[in-house]
Structures are given as structure tokens and as C-alpha cells.
Amino acid sequence: MQLKTTPAARSRVPGRALILLLPALVMIGCRKQDAPPEAQRHERPTGGPTEAAELDPMARFEAMMLRYTPGPHVVVEGGLPREEVRGSVFAWMSREGRTIDTPWLVLNGQLLAHRAPDTSLSSRGPGLELRRDGIQTIIAGVPNALALRVSDPDGLTDIVGFHIAFQDYLGHFYVPAMIGGEVMPEDPSDPGAISLHFGVETPQRPDGSLATHEPFQTTMYVAAIDRARNVSQYVTQQLQVTPLGTGDVEVTLTMSQATDLDLYVREPSGAVVYYGNERVANGGQLDLDANAACDSNMGINNEHIFWPAGAAPAGSYDVMVAHYESCVGGAPVDYTVTVENCGETVVFAGRFAGGGDAEACMHPSNLDSRPEWCQHVVKFQVDPCEDLQ
Numbered sequence: 001m002q003l004k005t006t007p008a009a010r011s012r013v014p015g016r017a018l019i020l021l022l023p024a025l026v027m028i029g030c031r032k033q034d035a036p037p038e039a040q041r042h043e044r045p046t047g048g049p050t051e052a053a054e055l056d057p058m059a060r061f062e063a064m065m066l067r068y069t070p071g072p073h074v075v076v077e078g079g080l081p082r083e084e085v086r087g088s089v090f091a092w093m094s095r096e097g098r099t100i101d102t103p104w105l106v107l108n109g110q111l112l113a114h115r116a117p118d119t120s121l122s123s124r125g126p127g128l129e130l131r132r133d134g135i136q137t138i139i140a141g142v143p144n145a146l147a148l149r150v151s152d153p154d155g156l157t158d159i160v161g162f163h164i165a166f167q168d169y170l171g172h173f174y175v176p177a178m179i180g181g182e183v184m185p186e187d188p189s190d191p192g193a194i195s196l197h198f199g200v201e202t203p204q205r206p207d208g209s210l211a212t213h214e215p216f217q218t219t220m221y222v223a224a225i226d227r228a229r230n231v232s233q234y235v236t237q238q239l240q241v242t243p244l245g246t247g248d249v250e251v252t253l254t255m256s257q258a259t260d261l262d263l264y265v266r267e268p269s270g271a272v273v274y275y276g277n278e279r280v281a282n283g284g285q286l287d288l289d290a291n292a293a294c295d296s297n298m299g300i301n302n303e304h305i306f307w308p309a310g311a312a313p314a315g316s317y318d319v320m321v322a323h324y325e326s327c328v329g330g331a332p333v334d335y336t337v338t339v340e341n342c343g344e345t346v347v348f349a350g351r352f353a354g355g356g357d358a359e360a361c362m363h364p365s366n367l368d369s370r371p372e373w374c375q376h377v378v379k380f381q382v383d384p385c386e387d388l389q
């Protein structure tokens with residue numbers, strides 16, 4: 001058996017100080033629908049906006065996309081039962097339309113050029129609080145969620161939207177809150193619980209410079225707004241943007257708990273990139289391994305494997321996630337796997353519970369044969385990427 005070693009990324013990421021509590025992306029209750037069979041490019045609809053209530057979920061999203069143009073946005077759709085990991089396409093993202101130069105993206109958010117409005121001190125105004133504590137680690141190109149709880153003395157239906165700003169970045173985002181529709185509710189038993197989905201396209205600082213080695217921090221501000229235009233107090237979430245290698249092919253694992261899951265990618269040659277084989281000859285490498293043996297890089301909760309531009313061999317890739325060891329007493333852990341393949345991004349979801357098994361995915365012959373501790377998340381095909389500019 002191969003013992004876990006200190007990950008290469010350790011020196012770059014201050015591990016123990018971080019507590020990343022990433023809300024489960026699988027909680028998009030109002031958007032369940034049959035998943036598309038494979039990663040697909042999201043097509044812009046050609047017709048005009050249509051009455052959303054009469055449409056199926058897919059058409060409703062497309063109508064929304066029209067409504068929020070212009071402005072960058074991320075579209076996250078789909079969702080399968082958490083147990084249905086095998087081949088489950090959970091969601092995919094699409095973005096288009098830019099009006100201001102910001103690397104940030106907010107699901108269904110319209111990017112506005114002016115600064116976010118000040119808090120208004122009204123007793124009838126909405127209330128807003130974070131549902132999780134701690135710094136949130138952000139990796140470029142990977143969706144994140146901010147878990148919030150919203151309230152209003154006039155009832156939840158009085159809330160019409162949210163303002164979201166990132167400190168020292170231009171403009172701010174506005175996300176409409178439509179009950180039973182776009183943001184709320186996340187959980188019928190907790191109707192004030194919402195998640196705002198966001199991400200950063202590149203690890204770009206407010207001055208436009210790109211972080212290439214050291215992580216940097218920024219602050220995310222969120223306020224709720226009601227029909228009378230009362231603006232709640234801003235809640236603040238500290239974000240740590242962690243630069244990682246980039247390329248035509250990237251696979252990122254995100255877990256909901258500080259526990260030891262491991263990411264494996266088998267490339268067309270049969271070589272497997274994982275913590276025991278961090279780099280292969282063509283440049284494919286694991287540059288972030290979280291919670292290794294419950295002792296190293298704790299709380300990062302992301303793993304990342306990439307092939308530098310032009311290095312990813314054409315052919316078939318398999319992504320596996322292993323439950324190496326539970327660091328949380330066997331409590332369930334939800335995970336997502338984000339696959340970026342020649343400019344297309346697809347997100348998959350799964351769950352483990354129990355204690356784990358260190359060797360489940362370790363040997364190529366074991367891959368795909370131990371579903372309780374080693375889950376085969378997706379097989380995808382890489383063709384030579386077209387010029388991505």
C-alpha cells in the first residue's frame with residue numbers, strides 16, 4: 001500500500017488556518033430536471049422572452065438568460081439524486097455578455113456598473129445572515145455557493161433581490177429573488193435559507209493583476225432588498241482566491257466537509273494522476289490535495305488536476321473519487337467534480353458516508369470496482385482543443 005505523502009501544494013496554501021464550509025451545490029431544489037446525457041454547450045435561445053410560469057424548467061432558464069442580458073452570468077441547471085453518482089450530469093455552466101471588466105460571476109446576476117447601494121435603516125427592511133462561518137476558498141473556474149438566511153418583517157415575499165459586491169472590484173451584481181423560482185427557497189422546511197452561486201473566472205486581483213502563486217483574499221458583500229427598496233445590512237464573507245495551474249483540461253473536486261476524499265483522473269495512456277502519482281510525463285498533474293490523511297491541507301476541501309495548455313492527450317479520460325478516510329467521524333460528505341474540457345465546464349455531484357477505504361481507487365485494476373469507497377464519476381473525451389483565444 002502506498003502511503004500518503006505531503007502534497008506539493010502544501011507550501012502554497014496555509015492549511016490549518018482555513019475553515020472552508022462550502023454549501024452543498026446539490027441543494028438547488030427548484031431546478032431538478034432530467035440531466036442531459038453528456039456535457040453540452042448551452043445554446044442561446046433565439047426567440048423572445050416567454051412567460052416563465054408556462055414553460056418547462058429548461059425553457060424557463062433560457063427565458064431568464066434573455067432577461068438578464070447583458071451582463072455576465074453563470075447558468076447552473078440539472079441535478080440528480082445524490083446516490084446516482086455514476087454518469088450523473090449534475091449541472092453545467094455557461095456565461096456570456098460582459099459589460100464591466102470583472103472576473104466575478106454570479107448565477108442569474110446582472111452586473112451593474114455603479115456601486116452597490118448603502119444600507120437603509122428601516123425597521124421594515126430585510127434581515128440577512130450567513131449560515132456558515134469561516135473563510136471560503138475559491139478556485140478559478142469552479143462554482144461556489146454562499147449559504148445565507150433571509151428574513152423580512154413583511155414576510156419573505158417582500159424580498160425582491162440581493163446586491164452582491166466584491167471589495168475593490170468594479171460594479172456590483174443584482175440577483176432577483178423570485179419565490180419558488182430562481183433563488184428561494186432552498187429548503188421547504190427552512191424557507192429563509194438560500195444559496196447564492198458564484199465564482200471567479202480567473203484569479204485576478206482588483207488591480208487587474210493575475211495571482212499566479214500566492215493566494216490572495218477579498219471580501220464578498222451581500223445585502224437583501226425589499227419591495228420598498230429597503231436594503232439590509234451587508235453581510236461579509238471573506239474569500240481566499242487560490243491560484244492553481246490552468247490548461248485545456250482541468251478537473252476539480254470540492255467536498256462539503258474537511259475530510260479526506262481523493263481525486264483520480266486516468267488519462268488515455270492508462271496513467272492515473274492522483275496523490276500517489278502527482279505528475280505524469282506529459283505535464284498532467286495534481287497540484288492540490290486536501291485533507292491528506294486528516295493531517296495536511298486541512299479545510300481546503302478542493303483537489304485539482306490539470307493538463308497545461310496543449311498537453312492533454314486526445315482520447316478518453318476517467319474521473320474517480322475515493323473516500324480515503326473520514327475526518328468527520330463517518331458523517332456524510334457531499335462532493336462535486338467540475339470538469340473543464342476545452343472551454344466547456346460540467347459539474348457532477350456525489351456523496352460518501354462512513355469510514356472510507358484508503359486503497360479503494362489506488363490500483364488501476366480496482367478503479368470502478370469499489371463503488372462504496374471509489375466512485376467512478378464520469379468518462380469524458382478530449383479532442384484536440386480548438387483555439388481558445
Ligand SMILES: [Ca+2]
Pocket residue numbers: 124125126152153154158226227230
Ligand atoms: Ca420589508
Ligand SMILES: [Ca+2]
Pocket residue numbers: 259260261262263289290291292293303
Ligand atoms: Ca485528499
